[in-house]
Amino acid sequence: MTDAEDSAAATSDPTGEVLIVTGMSGAGRSTAADALEDLGWYVVDNLPPQMLRPLLDLTALAASALPRVAVVVDVRGRDLFAELPEITRALRRGRPVRVMFLDASDEVLVRRFEAVRRPHPLQGDGTILDGIRLERDRLAVVRESADVIVDTSNFNIHQLASQVVEMFSAENAAKHTVTLMSFGFKYGLPPDADSVADMRFLPNPFWNDELRALTGEDPAVREYVLAQQGAAEFIDAYAAALTPVLDGYQRENKRHSVIAVGCTGGKHRSVVMARELADRLSSLPGVAVRVKHRDLGRE
Template identity: 80%
Template sequence: MTDQTRRDTGEVLIVTGMSGAGRSTVANALEDLDWYVVDNLPPMMLRPLLELTELAAGAVPRVAVVVDVRGRELFGDLPEVMRSLRAGRQVRVVFLDAADDVLVRRFESVRRPHPLQRDGTILDGIRRERERLAPVREAADVLIDTSSNNIHQLTTRVVELFGEQAAARHTVNLMSFGFKYGLPTDVDMVADMRFLPNPYWNDELRGLTGEDERVRDYVLGQPGAPEFLDAYAAALAPVLEGYQHENKRQSVVAIGCTGGKHRSVAMARELAERLRTVPGVAVRVTHRDLGRE
């Protein structure tokens, strides 16, 4: 490959480590963070894969490759491949580990043999794997011991280590709707704006929507509207922060009024501005019934 055809591959991550230590969980978490993840790739295929991403001219900015002993004899090439790749680009190696007794319990819980167990015990397979992985573990950039981690805790660790610094860890969709058309499905929380006077009964506002500043000013000017927004945003903030800790990536908060045209639209827009100050949260606003007659 010439200098003219070479492109910047961006970030490259090799994920490896002990079987049962959480490679699948890490791979899933990286995919959720928009990494391009390739699982169970033989080490000798790493360089051709990264050359293809170079030709993509930035279309694949972050690549994570899961390499493990399922490749049997092919896995022995990994230390040399790692040294070769590091000579020409930035490559980080993540090694996942756990205590032997923890790994044994994990294999027993899923009733699967260790890949290197052969005719012996699970512990025999773990010991063989440790010997084979010793050079890789020593050369790793990041070592994660998952002995005391559940799936959610390990996912949180991956987000902390490999998520974009400003990337949202949770997206909340504020959906306005009209009760007369039925409750939305797949919502996490519902708020009812029918405690506010309806702009529909104002002849000057009837033909407008909550996206119009005149309707917005009318709705927000009603007694109780600003107080509701402040209190509801304050109540949602710890919920959204808790969702991040539990690795719940998305939620839907439905804001309803009678027809989904005035009050719910205005209040959803205003609530969005308040929730955008919650760390780690991205906010989207949709209006389910705005176009209905």
């Protein structure tokens, strides 16, 4: 099998996929690794190439528990790093393997090292630029054989993370998960809420003898709440207002948010409205929606 055939096989089936993350120091390997971990990849950092085969043998035993493995391999492995291209070719004969190479211009890399006030791992007694040039020479062969090359010169950390998410998310995977949380104001605001909506403008079913013992999960309460003046208008307007917010969260690589919906006790109005908003938001592209009723079981 040729290298081209190996590469084609590697991208045909995501099951058991392996991604080797490498590239220039300062180009964003840690940011990329964090983004992959947020996507559910099993990530191992700073692994010598010679340990790739044992690692993959171990993860193969886990079968579906570790279907996607990302390994950060770079010049911190010192002389061992030189064997990466040969080891990668051997691995591709038995398992889908891709290599992502992160790069940036010399000028940008110098600025990044100066900003964090750390030496380049290869500069020794020389300058940061000396270390960058030596590393670029050592990585030339690896860069030429990479499946994906990402130039991060014009990226901030959020833009790089978004790029990685876009490239390596599973098909149809959500880029953002929003939790619609109902709660009761008398028990306090949820401390992790990104935004809060107050449903106390609607009549309280608690004062209806037939509804008091029920909850917002019961059809009779749902019908009562949604029939009130302003309920439908609020849902339409709030869902429309949240749409650009959730789009923006995806662009900024904010992976999770909590939208809190409150009423007095967290039992009737907030439960109904949280459910209704969840139904609306679940149709947004790239968004997964969860519903949590924080205070539903309280007396």
